[in-house]
Amino acid sequence: MNPSEKFRRFAAECEAMSKFANSPESKANWDGIAARWILCAELADDRYSPKVNMIPRRRRRSRYYGLN
Numbered sequence: 001m002n003p004s005e006k007f008r009r010f011a012a013e014c015e016a017m018s019k020f021a022n023s024p025e026s027k028a029n030w031d032g033i034a035a036r037w038i039l040c041a042e043l044a045d046d047r048y049s050p051k052v053n054m055i056p057r058r059r060r061r062s063r064y065y066g067l068n
Contacts, residue, residue, distance in 0.1 A: 004044040011037035 011034040018030035 002044070002048060004041040004048070007037045007041035007044060011035075011041065 014030050014034035014037060018027050018034065021027040021030055
Protein backbone atom coordinates (compact mmCIF):
# COMPACT_ATOMS: atom_id res chain seq x y z
CA MET A 1 0.00 0.00 0.00
CA ASN A 2 1.51 3.32 -1.06
CA PRO A 3 1.39 6.42 1.18
CA SER A 4 -1.49 8.11 -0.65
CA GLU A 5 -3.69 5.02 -0.23
CA LYS A 6 -2.92 4.97 3.50
CA PHE A 7 -3.75 8.66 3.82
CA ARG A 8 -7.06 8.19 2.00
CA ARG A 9 -7.90 5.29 4.32
CA PHE A 10 -7.18 7.52 7.33
CA ALA A 11 -9.44 10.20 5.82
CA ALA A 12 -12.26 7.67 5.41
CA GLU A 13 -11.88 6.65 9.05
CA CYS A 14 -12.11 10.30 10.12
CA GLU A 15 -15.22 10.79 7.98
CA ALA A 16 -16.79 7.76 9.65
CA MET A 17 -15.96 9.19 13.09
CA SER A 18 -17.54 12.48 12.00
CA LYS A 19 -20.85 10.69 11.37
CA PHE A 20 -20.92 9.42 14.96
CA ALA A 21 -19.88 12.73 16.55
CA ASN A 22 -22.36 14.09 19.09
CA SER A 23 -21.55 17.79 18.89
CA PRO A 24 -21.15 20.08 15.89
CA GLU A 25 -17.68 21.04 17.14
CA SER A 26 -16.55 17.42 17.23
CA LYS A 27 -18.00 16.80 13.77
CA ALA A 28 -16.16 19.87 12.44
CA ASN A 29 -12.90 18.64 14.00
CA TRP A 30 -13.21 15.19 12.40
CA ASP A 31 -14.11 16.73 9.03
CA GLY A 32 -11.08 19.02 9.26
CA ILE A 33 -8.76 16.13 10.05
CA ALA A 34 -10.20 14.16 7.13
CA ALA A 35 -9.59 17.12 4.81
CA ARG A 36 -5.97 17.29 5.95
CA TRP A 37 -5.47 13.57 5.28
CA ILE A 38 -6.88 14.03 1.78
CA LEU A 39 -4.47 16.92 1.21
CA CYS A 40 -1.62 14.68 2.37
CA ALA A 41 -2.76 12.00 -0.08
CA GLU A 42 -2.77 14.50 -2.95
CA LEU A 43 0.70 15.72 -2.02
CA ALA A 44 1.93 12.12 -1.83
CA ASP A 45 0.47 11.45 -5.29
CA ASP A 46 2.46 14.39 -6.66
CA ARG A 47 5.64 13.39 -4.86
CA TYR A 48 5.63 9.69 -5.72
CA SER A 49 4.15 9.83 -9.22
CA PRO A 50 6.50 8.99 -12.09
CA LYS A 51 7.96 12.06 -13.69
CA VAL A 52 6.61 12.43 -17.20
CA ASN A 53 8.68 14.22 -19.81
CA MET A 54 11.43 14.97 -17.36
CA ILE A 55 14.12 16.82 -19.25
CA PRO A 56 17.53 16.98 -17.64
CA ARG A 57 18.67 20.49 -16.89
CA ARG A 58 21.58 21.80 -18.89
CA ARG A 59 24.72 22.70 -17.08
CA ARG A 60 25.39 26.36 -16.70
CA ARG A 61 28.45 27.57 -18.49
CA SER A 62 31.02 29.20 -16.38
CA ARG A 63 31.48 32.86 -17.11
CA TYR A 64 35.08 31.97 -17.72
CA TYR A 65 34.20 29.38 -20.36
CA GLY A 66 36.85 29.25 -23.04
CA LEU A 67 39.37 31.34 -21.18
CA ASN A 68 41.39 28.38 -19.92
